[in-house]
Amino acid sequence: xxxxxxxxxxxxxxxxxxxxxxxxxxxxxxxxxxxxxxxxxxxxxxxxxxxxxxxxxxxxxxxxxxxxxxxxxxxxxxxxxxxxxxxxxxxxxxxxxxxxxxxxxxxxxxxxxxxxxxxxxxxxxxxxxxxxxxxxxxxxxxxxxxxxxxxxxxxxxxxxxxxxxxxxxxxxxxxxxxxxxxxxxxxxxxxxxxxxxxxxxxxxxxxxxxxxxxxxxxxxxxxxxxxxxxxxxxxxxxxxxxxxxxxxxxxxxxxxxxxxxxxxxxxxxxxxxxxxxxxxxxxxxxxxxxxxxxxxxxxxxxxxxxxxxxxxxxxxxxxxxxxxxxxxxxxxxxxxxxxxxxxxxxxxxxxxxxxxxxxxxxxxxxxxxxxxxxxxxxxxxxxxxxxxxxxxxxxxxxxxxxxxxxxxxxxxxxxxxxxxxxxxxxxxxxxxxxxxxxxxxxxxxxxxxxxxxxxxxxxxxxxxxxxxxxxxxxxxxxxxxxxxxxxxxxxxxxxxxxxxxxxxxxxxxxxxxxxxxxxxxxxxxxxxxxxxxxxxxxxxxxxxxxxxxxxxxxxxxxxxxxxxxx
Numbered sequence: 001x002x003x004x005x006x007x008x009x010x011x012x013x014x015x016x017x018x019x020x021x022x023x024x025x026x027x028x029x030x031x032x033x034x035x036x037x038x039x040x041x042x043x044x045x046x047x048x049x050x051x052x053x054x055x056x057x058x059x060x061x062x063x064x065x066x067x068x069x070x071x072x073x074x075x076x077x078x079x080x081x082x083x084x085x086x087x088x089x090x091x092x093x094x095x096x097x098x099x100x101x102x103x104x105x106x107x108x109x110x111x112x113x114x115x116x117x118x119x120x121x122x123x124x125x126x127x128x129x130x131x132x133x134x135x136x137x138x139x140x141x142x143x144x145x146x147x148x149x150x151x152x153x154x155x156x157x158x159x160x161x162x163x164x165x166x167x168x169x170x171x172x173x174x175x176x177x178x179x180x181x182x183x184x185x186x187x188x189x190x191x192x193x194x195x196x197x198x199x200x201x202x203x204x205x206x207x208x209x210x211x212x213x214x215x216x217x218x219x220x221x222x223x224x225x226x227x228x229x230x231x232x233x234x235x236x237x238x239x240x241x242x243x244x245x246x247x248x249x250x251x252x253x254x255x256x257x258x259x260x261x262x263x264x265x266x267x268x269x270x271x272x273x274x275x276x277x278x279x280x281x282x283x284x285x286x287x288x289x290x291x292x293x294x295x296x297x298x299x300x301x302x303x304x305x306x307x308x309x310x311x312x313x314x315x316x317x318x319x320x321x322x323x324x325x326x327x328x329x330x331x332x333x334x335x336x337x338x339x340x341x342x343x344x345x346x347x348x349x350x351x352x353x354x355x356x357x358x359x360x361x362x363x364x365x366x367x368x369x370x371x372x373x374x375x376x377x378x379x380x381x382x383x384x385x386x387x388x389x390x391x392x393x394x395x396x397x398x399x400x401x402x403x404x405x406x407x408x409x410x411x412x413x414x415x416x417x418x419x420x421x422x423x424x425x426x427x428x429x430x431x432x433x434x435x436x437x438x439x440x441x442x443x444x445x446x447x448x449x450x451x452x453x454x455x456x457x458x459x460x461x462x463x464x465x466x467x468x469x470x471x472x473x474x475x476x477x478x479x480x481x482x483x484x485x486x487x488x489x490x491x492x493x494x495x496x497x498x499x500x501x502x503x504x505x506x507x508x509x510x511x512x513x514x515x516x517x518x519x520x521x522x523x524x525x526x527x528x529x530x531x532x533x534x535x536x537x538x539x540x541x542x543x544x545x546x547x548x549x550x551x552x553x554x555x556x557x558x559x560x561x562x563x564x565x566x
Contacts, residue, residue: 021045022103023204023354024158025267025306026165029369030198033302036366037160040310041092041101042385045072046337048360049411050382050420052393052404055129057088057095070151071121077151078117086129090378093395094128097367097376098137099160105169105207105260107154107250108235113172115183116151118144124157132373134159134166138192138221141168146187154250156203159192162369162376167201167293168192169209171249173229189229191222191245193293200301201294202267204354206260207250208293214240258284259339259352262319264291266312266354271297271305283319306364307379307449311386313353321351325553329546332434333386355386357431360420364390371460374469375476379449380404380484383423387430387438389445391487392456394476396469401484419488426495429502436544437502440514444494447515448487493518500524509540 027038043050064082069075088095102120123141131137137159154171170190175183191209195201196219213220223229227243230236235248246252252261265282269275272295280286313321313333321333334357335350342348364379376395381388382404393401402408402417409415430437459479466472497517501508509529510517517527531539545551555562 021205022101023263023310024101024103024156024202025309026158026160026167026195026201027301027306028165028195028197028199029163031200031297031301033300034366034368035370036303036368037099037162037165038301038303038306038364038366039099039101039158039160039165040306040362040364041158042310042354042356042362043360044356044358045360046358047411048358049409050359050361050404050423051406051408052091052361052380052400053089053125053406054091054397054400055086055089055125056398057086057129059085066126068117068119068122068126068148070119071125072119077119077122078148080148083130087132088396088398089125089128090393090395090397090400091361091363091365091380092124092128093365093367093376093378094131095396096132096373097162097395098128098131098133099158099365099367099376099378100124100128100137101158101365103156103203103205103260104152105154105156105203105205105250105256107171107207109153111172111174111249112153113149113151113175113183113186115175116149116172116186118148118151120152120155122151132161134161134164138166138168141170142188142190142223145170145172149183149186150188154207156205156207158203160365160367162367162373164197165195165201166192167195167203167209169207169245169250189223189226189249191226192220194219195294199294199296200268200271202264204260204263206252206256206264207246208261208264210244210246210290210293211242212245252287252290254284254287257281257287258349261291262314263312263352263354266314266317267309268295269317270309270312271295271299271301273298279317303364303366303379303453304449307390309354310362310364311355313355313386314351319351319353321353323549325549326350327434327549329550330433330435331547332431334431334434355384357384357427359384359388362388362390372464374473375460375463377456381423382420384427387427387441387445388423389448389487389491391448391480391484392452393480393484396473397477397480398473399477399481401481401488403484403488417488419484419491422488422491422495426491426498429495429498433502433505435547436507437498440498440501441494443514444490444518448490452483490518497524497527500528505543507542507544508538509542 021044023042025040029037060082065079066082068077093099127137127140131140150172157168159166170188173185176185230248262282278291281289322331361382362385366377374396378393379390380393381390403419409418463472525536529539531537
């Protein structure tokens with residue numbers, strides 16, 4: 001989610017600054033511990049408000065109209081005929097467990113169509129209303145973009161259903177008006193590849209499909225002119241078999257690899273062996289040793305592993321954002337924008353990890369063949385993935401929890417009942433003393449997510465006992481809404497706890513840890529250690545100070561003034 005177009009600049013770092021948004025991880029059913037197909041997504045934008053959107057499906061009368069608004073900006077684009085029947089959606093998932101997510105790679109600037117009327121966000125949400133399967137979705141996306149003209153830049157889509165997962169990459173064809181002013185190039189060039197069962201894949205704002213089979217429609221689909229158009233535009237010369245979509249339409253450079261593909265590498269190295277061989281590529285130093293489009297994990301991947309991979313800051317790698325001086329005195333793995341800075345004429349970068357401060361919302365969608373198409377789960381959360389929490393929303397719900405509801409607050413209006421604002425309060429407090437506060441938050445997150453992963457098994461069993469789909473939907477809606485509001489209440493209590501414990505740079509001693517407090521009905525004052533005089537005055541206050549790297553840096557910078565004279 002962003003309003004940018006990556007410009008392939010001569011200076012590599014210019015593209016690094018532009019390509020800095022969303023992340024998708026994809027796990028096929030044969031690669032998952034529970035046989036589900038999973039797609040993760042972080043909608044990363046400094047201006048996007050985190051909300052969960054719902055549209056009701058149903059029959060539509062002939063002549064009904066569907067207005068189209070650009071997802072990033074809200075700008076009205078056009079009206080199109082409504083389908084005779086639409087499916088209900090919640091977030092990026094529909095009632096048939098179809099999941100569609102995206103990352104923008106931008107690609108060649110000249111391929112933007114200023115007259116296009118179908119942006120990437122509209123492609124996602126209209127397709128969710130009109131398609132039941134991943135293969136159907138590919139066809140709907142192509143039809144919509146070619147019929148109305150494509151209004152965005154290059155996109156990578158993750159498209160999954162309970163049986164299979166695909167990566168689809170597309171870009172517009174630019175503008176070439178005829179004498180009547182009609183664009184003769186309206187539409188897109190594209191390719192879609194089915195991820196082999198038992199494998200995982202990912203993309204993060206850099207086109208990743210290179211060469212592809214030209215005679216395998218079961219596993220690879222593409223625009224008839226995808227190669228010919230590249231030849232026409234001067235992007236490709238050679239044999240058809242050697243054609244690479246990425247190299248033609250979204251070439252990589254240091255910036256797009258370091259700022260984008262590095263996030264793919266971080267996921268791959270967590271779940272698969274042999275990824276150290278691509279470390280130099282991920283850092284942008286060896287551009288020839290390109291990573292594969294998909295890899296086979298060393299063991300089947302659990303939903304919780306995917307949740308946690310979305311929390312990555314390159315820990316344990318040379319790009320570890322908690323280790324350098326930029327992390328400050330409390331190992332904070334965040335760098336405020338801009339993405340680059342200059343010192344004495346030399347340009348340097350701020351790393352762009354999977355978890356980032358500007359996330360509006362994020363999710364891990366599960367399409368589960370064993371549970372039934374109307375019982376897929378959208379594990380949904382708002383704000384920075386590393387210090388927020390996912391809660392299960394069944395794909396057939398009929399309403400959205402108040403805490404996630406569109407219109408409950410905005411980026412310019414605080415709402416005390418909004419999860420987005422609550423999670424931002426807690427997270428921004430955590431950034432001040434990340435090494436300690438984030439550890440407390442992570443305990444709460446892990447307990448919640450692990451507990452709900454167990455709880456949904458019982459919910460699945462209970463839902464299967466209902467005689468009608470309508471009754472099952474009502475039950476799943478009550479569960480999803482109730483759990484989301486329960487999480488909101490738990491995070492509100494956590495917010496107050498963290499403020500009391502870490503106020504003013506000290507740390508109050510306590511009886512038990514954060515989970516002991518959250519799971520107790522006792523007053524907060526009884527949780528913290530007091531001095532025994534009955535006046536709720538804290539005792540055994542700790543002053544942990546700063547980490548060693550920070551102390552040495554301060555001493556080196558201003559030691560002559562700060563040195564204690566003995």
